[in-house]
Amino acid sequence: MKRRSFMKGLGATGSLAITGGLATPALLSGAGRAYAQGGELNVGLLFSLTGAVAVVERTLHDAALMAIEEINAAGGVAGMQLKTFIEDPASDPATYADRARRLVIRDNCVSVFGSYTSASRQAVLPVVEQRNNLYWYPTLYEGRECSRNVMYGGAVPNQQQQEFVPWLAENFGKRFFLIGNNYVYPREENNVCKMILAGLGGEAVHEEYVPLGHSDFSSVINRIRTEQPDVVFCTLVGDSDVAFARQYHAAGFDPETMPCASLTRSEVEVQAIGGEAAVGHFSSAPYFMGYQSPENEKFVQAYLSRYGADQVTHFVSEAAYFQVYQFKAAVEKLDPANITPTAIRDAAVGLTTMAPQGEVVIDANLHTHLWPKIARWKSDGQAEILVQSEARVAPDPYWAYEGETCTGEGLVRG
Amino acid sequence: MDAILNQAFAGLSMASILLIVALGLAIIYGSMGVINLAHGEFVMLGAYAAWAMQSFLGFSILVSLPFIFVAIAVVGWVVERGVVHRLYRRPLDTILATWGIGIVLQQLVRMFIGPESLFVATPTILEGNTVIGAVVMSNYRLFVIAFAVAVLAATWGLMTRTEFGTRLRAVIQNREISECYGIRAEKVYATTFAYGAGLAGVAGALLTPLVSTTPSMGTYLVVDAFLVVIIGGVGSLIGTAVAAGAVGEATALFSMLMNDTLGRIAVLLAIILLIRFRPNGLFPQTIRR
Structure with missing residues (x-):
């Protein structure tokens, strides 16, 4: 009896290894798989192109893709081309988790850029935390989150x-x-x-x-x-x-x-x-399309000539765009043999990047120091910026919660 | 008191929107027994037609209404001839087929026009408000109320005062016998379906100044429209009108007493109770089957 179950177990492992070996050879090498291979670095884009939130996410997808292609055209990241894997999670949180898993495990992406709603971010969170990957989230959101595997590019309430x-x-x-x-x-x-x-x-x-x-x-x-x-x-x-x-x-x-x-x-x-x-x-x-800066002029012009003159850029698509450049700057600080999601994260902290809205900095808590602006809408659909903060404003995702602070070591209570 | 009157007007305005969306559905559902889940997408197509006529031809909504009615009626006719008429004896399959058609239409619009929300201008002559005492009424909303009543009257006239209406009612009561008298039931059904779709298109166009025009706009509207048809009693035009009024005013009242979210819950609870005690709606049809 014992021998038989042993044989059964052996057979199962054997066939698993064979199918695993045939379909996804990388599974066997597991975590040891190098991210930078053959002069290429894999990144994932996880924005809904269909369904209810496609309205917004399509523009984020477009902005991020434009940044990736600009970087590739200019010689790539530390000599490596970015290979883009695009998934469409169809506005459904469960699908976000599934597609994120696919990007991280099957496609061996070193980072994933994606999503607009908090619901979708929270669906992806367990995946990137379990696999210790890095998720670049461009949207303003409600704060009260302090993951070590998400780079928050948008504003928090404070x-x-x-x-x-x-x-x-x-x-x-x-x-x-x-x-x-x-x-x-x-x-x-x-x-x-x-x-x-x-x-x-x-x-x-x-x-x-x-x-x-x-x-x-x-x-x-x-x-x-x-x-x-x-x-x-x-x-x-x-x-x-x-x-x-x-x-x-x-x-x-x-x-x-x-x-x-x-x-x-x-x-x-x-x-x-x-x-x-x-x-x-x-x-x-932090950003309006009408903001006057050389970087923004370049961004808006590139975006409109690529996607049509009737398109607009906005405060989330801007972040989707500059986060790719933050990613690039972080990777360039690393030794090519040693590129991992966590290394990118650690290199990104304190990094200064010139974004269309102004020079932004990544905080130790992985949120971004931004330039909030107050604007009044004009009849031509553009914003007139009335007040611009004098200094970058630091992100405090737990502003409303006394005794809780998001730090470089994660959430600290007391 | 002022607040109550203002709120009563708000209720009336919601009722007119419900009525105009639900009428087309009531006719198709009531006379043909077809549960048309693509109705919301006909509404959406009407809104997009209004947008297209505004951006490419410079027509205001008021000018484009008759064209939109015809255009969406043609779409309805094609859907009826192409798919629905093959499924008359299979009601469950009709639900599935029309749902699928709805998804296809939504995705086509998303692919070819884009997913973003579009802008359709309010007709300039209907801008502004009419103020009577402390009651402030938007002119456009007043227009929609008047239009909804007119469409109701026209539909009622069509059903009861024209030869087509007589044929339709004959086919509803007994299809086989009507065919023996030389009525071509197929033709009547196709025309009815087209008319219902046309009404949906007009409703969509009228909604554009009030809501956001997106490929998925119909999904929200069609749920409320179904509620109205069911409460009113299947096949009853007057029932649909009364139900639209009741739902609109009840929503306004509960929203004032509580808030919009709780108001909506209260209205849905009331509907469940009503259906429990009057399963055939307020004005059940009494025809021999």
Whole structure:
């Protein structure tokens, strides 16, 4: 009996080794497989090209791909060409995890660039943490995360709000009406907003969350009419934001006295809202397409000539673009024989890169020091930058949580 | 009091949107028994047609409405002739087929026009608001309400006052006997399907100034439209109208008392209760089968 089960076990291992050897030889060598091989370095792109979030992720995909091809055309990274593996997770979180696994294990990618929503990032997180790979996430998000395997290129709440909210309070008043979609991002942003407001002696007169994709705001608008707040603080995303902005304008509200201040409205949404309804409202972000700098001019020109003159660049696609350059700079600091995801991560900390928004730096906590800007939308769909922070703002993903800090050693409590 | 009146108008406006989306569905579902899951995509195609006419021909929505009606009706006719009419005796397969058609249409738009949200202008003559006392009413929303009522009246007239309507009602009651009298049921079905699709297209065009025009916009709308048709009672135009009004006003009322999210939950709960006690809807059809 014992002998028989032993034989069975042997047979199973044997056939496993054979099929494994035939299909994916790399599985056998496991972690020992070198990342830099034959003058090539594999990287993955994980942006949805179909499904609900394809609207935004397609632009991120385009921006990241453009950066990769620019780098390859200029001679590659430390003499190696970047070989791109493209996967389409079709806007579904479970598929993100599956495709991330494919990129990391089968395609031997040394880094994966991807995703827009927090839900998709959180789906990929266990994969990259388990495999100790590196995930470059370009989107602004709600903070309160401190993974050692994710490079966060977008703003966290303190970076978008610590100048924006006091500025709004000073110029328009301290009575805020908070409206957002009903999920984690708007709620965390509004927590931060309420804390800053409380410090200024202001108040949130009403806080409302509508389901994702909600498109009829007549009740909300009636409530705004009754409350008459000084500022409508808006964390609606995508279609909801477009519908809200158009109905807000149709309701006859004047942005001079009661503006919408948004953390999520970019050139993409404004294009769909239409200049007439968007004009006069505010957004806070590290990047706007109309920002004047030689780097941005180059970025915008390259993007438009490649993807069409009717396209726009925005604060997430900019990060998707500069993160590839951050990756390049980090790899170039390493010995080619010793390129691993964790080595890239450690080399990236403290790295200074010239981005379209200005010179950005990667913090020890893997978030990015950025240049927040306050802008007012114009009728041509571009933003006029009114206030630009004087120094880079440091990322503090646990700003609203006393006693918790995200550091180079991960999350520290107390 | 002002708040209540304003909210009542908001409810009426939501009701008009529901009605105009649901009417086409009610006709197809009610008269042919076809559960058309591609209805939302017909709505979306109407919105895209409005966008295309605005950007390529410079037409305002109001001018393009008749063209859009015809264009989407043609799409509906092709879908009926190509797929649906082969499946009349297999209702479950119809659901699957129309769902598939919906996905195909959505992806085609995404591939050829792009996934981004598009901008369609509000007609200039309908901008601004009408203020009566403290009630502020958007002119465009007033127009949509009037239009929805007009479409309801026209459809009712078509069903009861025209020869086509008589034929349609005959086919609904008994297809075989009607065919014995020389009515070509196939033709009647194709025309009805095309008419329902055309209405969906018009609804989509009318929605463009209020919502965001994207390939997936129909998905959200069609769920509410189905609710309205089911509450109203399958095949009843008046039922559809009453149900749209009730759902719209109930949503507005609950949203005012609580908030939009809880309001929506409350409305769905109320619908479940209603269906529990009136499984055939508010105005069940009484025909012999």
